[in-house]
Amino acid sequence: MVDAKRAVKKAARKIKKAGRQLAQKTEEAVDEAVGKVKKEIPKVRRTVGESIEEVGRSIKEDSEYRGGDKKPGDLGLYEATCSKCGSKFKTAYEPISGLSIYCKNCSSEPMPGRH
Ligand SMILES: [Zn+2]
Numbered sequence: 724m725v726d727a728k729r730a731v732k733k734a735a736r737k738i739k740k741a742g743r744q745l746a747q748k749t750e751e752a753v754d755e756a757v758g759k760v761k762k763e764i765p766k767v768r769r770t771v772g773e774s775i776e777e778v779g780r781s782i783k784e785d786s787e788y789r790g791g792d793k794k795p796g797d798l799g800l801y802e803a804t805c806s807k808c809g810s811k812f813k814t815a816y817e818p819i820s821g822l823s824i825y826c827k828n829c830s831s832e833p834m835p836g837r838h
Pocket residue numbers: 805806807808809810825826827828829830
């Protein structure tokens with residue numbers, strides 16, 4: 724049984740060595756990855772900075788833009804007919820056929836028979 728013991732010891736040594744090598748390789752890989760990321764940071768920073776600047780510019784341009792036919796707060800995009808009083812009104816949501824829709828006056832009233 725001496726041979727078996729020796730074989731086990733040998734195998735254990737091999738496993739230990741492989742483990743060390745693996746750990747070293749992992750460390751190297753991590754170091755390399757970290758190095759790559761570190762190298763990318765200034766580039767990313769620059770890109771992000773440029774995007775932020777661009778967004779800021781477009782917001783400024785948007786706020787300066789006054790020539791459109793859509794005014795802020797003008798959400799009346801769809802024509803709807805009130806299911807209760809039959810009056811036409813504008814709504815920001817597309818009316819779904821078959822579904823009741825109420826004008827501002829009727830929707831603020833309490834629903835009849837729902838208590
Ligand atoms: Zn109504």
